[in-house]
Amino acid sequence: MFKKVLIAEDHEIANISVQKTLEELGITENKYVYYCDHALSWIRNALRSGAPYELLITDLYFEDDHNEQQLSGGVELIKAVRELQPGLKVIVFSAENRPAIIDDLFKTLAIDGYVRKARRDAQHLKEALQAVCGHKTYLSPGLKQTGKGHNSHEFSSFDVTIISLLSQGILQKDIPYYLQQKGIKPSGLSSVEKRLNLMKEVLGFSKNEQLIAYCKDIGVI
Amino acid sequence: MFKKVLIAEDHEIANISVQKTLEELGITENKYVYYCDHALSWIRNALRSGAPYELLITDLYFEDDHNEQQLSGGVELIKAVRELQPGLKVIVFSAENRPAIIDDLFKTLAIDGYVRKARRDAQHLKEALQAVCGHKTYLSPGLKQTGKGHNSHEFSSFDVTIISLLSQGILQKDIPYYLQQKGIKPSGLSSVEKRLNLMKEVLGFSKNEQLIAYCKDIGVI
């Protein structure tokens, strides 16, 4: 089992329980911080002193307060950690439940475990620690990886751009202009329409409003 | 200080910490439950046995699982409790931060304290316990301004119905039919358009897609 673990979690209540949970597993050499910047400092200092951390447990979203922070949240913290200590194991512990976002954590940031704050989260956290310690990955039960069912769609960056513009109130007929501004290659109105139609057809939708709601739900925008 | 307290909180991690926090204040005769229905049962039984609870600490939102529940969440639990034991003190402990909803708890359900799950929540919970014990009300710091910003909008159930229908792909021109089905009073297409225009004007939006995205963000649909 791990011996030296760093926990980044801004909620005091959650922080206390993670602490207690780790102690129950015999993990005692821990540091608990409430800010992302502090987490990075401790990782950097531990690395310099020759006794690096073995595991980082972090939340995704940290609330702003009077203390100005460089790192805005868990994603930026993990990115910074990856440059500093690429081998550090990372478990994300958050209430986020949108598959697209969680999936992206595994793919882009190569995290080792994701535990969702939910009914049995303390138990799940223990299971995650066991799994990650054995160099396996862990995902909370009930969170299916975006295994694309019959009606799901892999959103390209082009798709996301179009949907974002729509959700910002840009008229569909004006989207080509914005695409040209950004130098995005297919910029014709027909291409935009074609892509929107494809997305809606795959997902069984008929209106843009449905598409926006769906994308908000799964977290692609 | 209180002696007999009931805690209803589905997240194991949060539940553990509340437990520890109460123990630090010397409150030892507590019961911790993970479902609203269980909470109501324990309150009812304690009342019958002549040793009623003095305080209920409850979350607002409970996640559904395989156990079918009568009470859907904290609001329904508090309503049921009010009929059973009107004098019971109630502290709500939730991540909810929308002033309109929190205000409604104090006004409609006459709760005694609201502690938001945030950075210093364990400390705030202790403060709330002190305050409510002294028959005062408590509200987490940083939530005191109920003044709605210049561009915000209080969504009526009519608004939510319209927006829900749109997000389900119903054509705007077909919404009157659905409103009549449900027996909702203003059902004309012009009334729908008027209401949509009002919402968009207040929020500074121009398209329905923006409105859908906004409502998803703030959680009204």
Next chain:
DNA sequence: ATTTTCCTTACGGGAAACCGTAATAGGATA
């Protein structure tokens, strides 16, 4: 170089949304 193929763009007719205005209904007041 020519043809084929695929992708992008352009065009046009019909449906829906948008927006201002007018007609109607229901309730309150006198």
Next chain:
DNA sequence: TATCCTATTACGGTTTCCCGTAAGGAAAAT
């Protein structure tokens, strides 16, 4: 009852969206 006031509904013109078809253009294949 008559009148006023408000809210709801109905209507028409314009814009935007929707969708099928056709034209243009680049890359690959022959």
